[in-house]
Amino acid sequence: MLETAYLRTKPEEARARLAKRNLDADALLSKAAALDEHRRSTQNVLDAKLAEMNDQSRTIGELMKAGKKDEAEAAKQRTSELKDRIAELKDELTEAERALHEHLCTIPNVPQDRVPPGKTPEDNVTVAQHGELPQLPESAKPHWDLGEEYGLFSLEQGVKLTGAGFPVYTGQGAKLQRALIAFFLDRAIEAGYVEVMPPLMVNAESAFATGQLPDKEGQMYHATADDLFLIPTAEVPITNLFRNEILELAELPVKRVGHTPCFRREAGSYGKDVRGLNRVHQFDKVEIVRVEAPENSNAALEEMTKHVQGLLNALELPWRQLLLCGGDMGFTSAITYDMEVYAGAQKRWLEVSSISNFETYQSNRLKLRYRGEDKKARLAHTLNGSALALARIVAALLENNQDAHGIRIPKALQPYTGFDRIVKK
RNA sequence: GGAGAGGUGGCAGAGCGGUUGAAUGCGGCGGUCUUGAAAACCGCUUUACCUGUAAGGGUAACGGGGGUUCGAAUCCCUCCCUCUCCGCCA
Numbered sequence: 214m215l216e217t218a219y220l221r222t223k224p225e226e227a228r229a230r231l232a233k234r235n236l237d238a239d240a241l242l243s244k245a246a247a248l249d250e251h252r253r254s255t256q257n258v259l260d261a262k263l264a265e266m267n268d269q270s271r272t273i274g275e276l277m278k279a280g281k282k283d284e285a286e287a288a289k290q291r292t293s294e295l296k297d298r299i300a301e302l303k304d305e306l307t308e309a310e311r312a313l314h315e316h317l318c319t320i321p322n323v324p325q326d327r328v329p330p331g332k333t334p335e336d337n338v339t340v341a342q343h344g345e346l347p348q349l350p351e352s353a354k355p356h357w358d359l360g361e362e363y364g365l366f367s368l369e370q371g372v373k374l375t376g377a378g379f380p381v382y383t384g385q386g387a388k389l390q391r392a393l394i395a396f397f398l399d400r401a402i403e404a405g406y407v408e409v410m411p412p413l414m415v416n417a418e419s420a421f422a423t424g425q426l427p428d429k430e431g432q433m434y435h436a437t438a439d440d441l442f443l444i445p446t447a448e449v450p451i452t453n454l455f456r457n458e459i460l461e462l463a464e465l466p467v468k469r470v471g472h473t474p475c476f477r478r479e480a481g482s483y484g485k486d487v488r489g490l491n492r493v494h495q496f497d498k499v500e501i502v503r504v505e506a507p508e509n510s511n512a513a514l515e516e517m518t519k520h521v522q523g524l525l526n527a528l529e530l531p532w533r534q535l536l537l538c539g540g541d542m543g544f545t546s547a548i549t550y551d552m553e554v555y556a557g558a559q560k561r562w563l564e565v566s567s568i569s570n571f572e573t574y575q576s577n578r579l580k581l582r583y584r585g586e587d588k589k590a591r592l593a594h595t596l597n598g599s600a601l602a603l604a605r606i607v608a609a610l611l612e613n614n615q616d617a618h619g620i621r622i623p624k625a626l627q628p629y630t631g632f633d634r635i636v637k638k
Numbered sequence: 639g640g641a642g643a644g645g646u647g648g649c650a651g652a653g654c655g656g657u658u659g660a661a662u663g664c665g666g667c668g669g670u671c672u673u674g675a676a677a678a679c680c681g682c683u684u685u686a687c688c689u690g691u692a693a694g695g696g697u698a699a700c701g702g703g704g705g706u707u708c709g710a711a712u713c714c715c716u717c718c719c720u721c722u723c724c725g726c727c728a
Contacts, residue, residue: 292709
């Protein structure tokens with residue numbers, strides 16, 4: 214959620230940046246300004262009445278102490294009107310706060326200057342690319358065929374157990390999952406991230422603080438009996454670790470990494486996008502999360518991107534880095550890079566990582582602050598990125614490395630898999 | 639799941655209807671003293687919002703929400719959480 218202080222002090226900047234998202238920035242912001250103004254004036258009046266009431270109460274207390282019962286009683290009578298007015302104003306303020314808050318929740322984060330304008334993925338900008346695209350023979354198979362052929366994973370079995378989009382991994386396929394997770398975790402730990410194993414379910418408060426609620430409610434599985442949500446990403450529990458915290462400057466930067474399964478309903482998805490492992494309801498992901506002082510957050514974003522590039526290079530996967538345009542960026546992000554790998558048999562790019570700087574948008578909801586040089590508490594910046602999402606990495610790995618004798622495992626991964634090829638049983 | 643106890647500032651721990659945003663101790667910060675340090679002594683030490691150029695002033699917060707009252711950390715209701723005992727269990 215955007216800060217009202219920002220909207221008040223830099224309305225022009227907010228308007229210009231928001232416009233890149235291809236929405237009616239003027240309408241959103243002028244409504245926010247009106248609601249904010251109303252909230253403040255209501256509080257002003259209420260505060261004055263409360264001060265008056267406090268004064269009265271103090272006087273009555275003194276009269277009671279002095280034994281002047283009659284005078285005290287008389288003073289009590291006089292407070293009833295004030296009391297009613299205060300109750301009225303309190304309701305008004307609560308409503309004004311609710312309305313402002315609700316409206317602020319509908320305004321996405323303001324994109325940074327360098328974010329390109331645009332509406333669709335077509336307008337994203339490729340800022341880096343690396344690796345040769347694999348030249349596979351016509352007989353090359355997409356990963357869903359390879360998965361069946363080598364007995365690595367089965368979507369059909371998942372249907373039996375759960376439903377569509379819940380793969381069952383078996384044998385070398387299961388080991389490959391475990392190897393990738395361990396590899397990603399180890400690399401992050403080497404890079405200074407502290408490993409976290411969080412709960413896989415969160416309460417509504419946590420889901421709200423990182424922005425999954427209310428914007429993406431339909432995306433999460435909801436256990437209604439206990440009002441808990443299955444996490445769509447480790448970002449949610451890990452970032453919420455810092456909810457309502459004030460960090461000392463020396464504690465920054467906070468660097469956390471966690472592996473979790475991720476659960477996504479993916480309501481409304483269809484078509485070739487969802488074939489095989491391209492889009493599933495449950496997948497494993499290693500996520501890196503950072504809390505930074507504002508002046509360091511953009512450097513941190515680049516560092517995280519380099520880290521992800523290093524992983525992809527180690528896996529020998531051709532990748533490209535996209536700078537998302539305003540229209541394609543996530544609701545809560547100020548700038549996002551997407552990392553895509555090329556899946557040679559499908560002949561298409563698959564998104565395997567999304568790295569974002571949320572600036573204060575999340576921390577404002579989280580009430581995540583840090584104490585600066587001047588000892589004043591102010592909102593920290595939060596960032597996160599996938600490093601990396603498994604299912605699609607597996608898809609690309611299988612497709613690109615297939616040959617007549619099986620599927621080659623990249624060298625960096627072999628210590629983790631314990632085998633250098635996937636072969637038919 | 640059942641029974642009981644309890645949730646107060648960074649921590650420990652008072653307060654149980656009237657200048658109590660909150661005693662006291664510890665910790666932390668600043669100062670005096672000292673060649674330096676320790677000890678001792680003195681002062682400071684929460685956060686959010688509103689108002690103001692600022693200094694300052696105002697309001698709110700004692701697990702969350704609601705109620706009683708002129709006035710609530712203190713009384714009542716409710717939810718959540720922690721601890722102890724019992725039950726169940728990987």
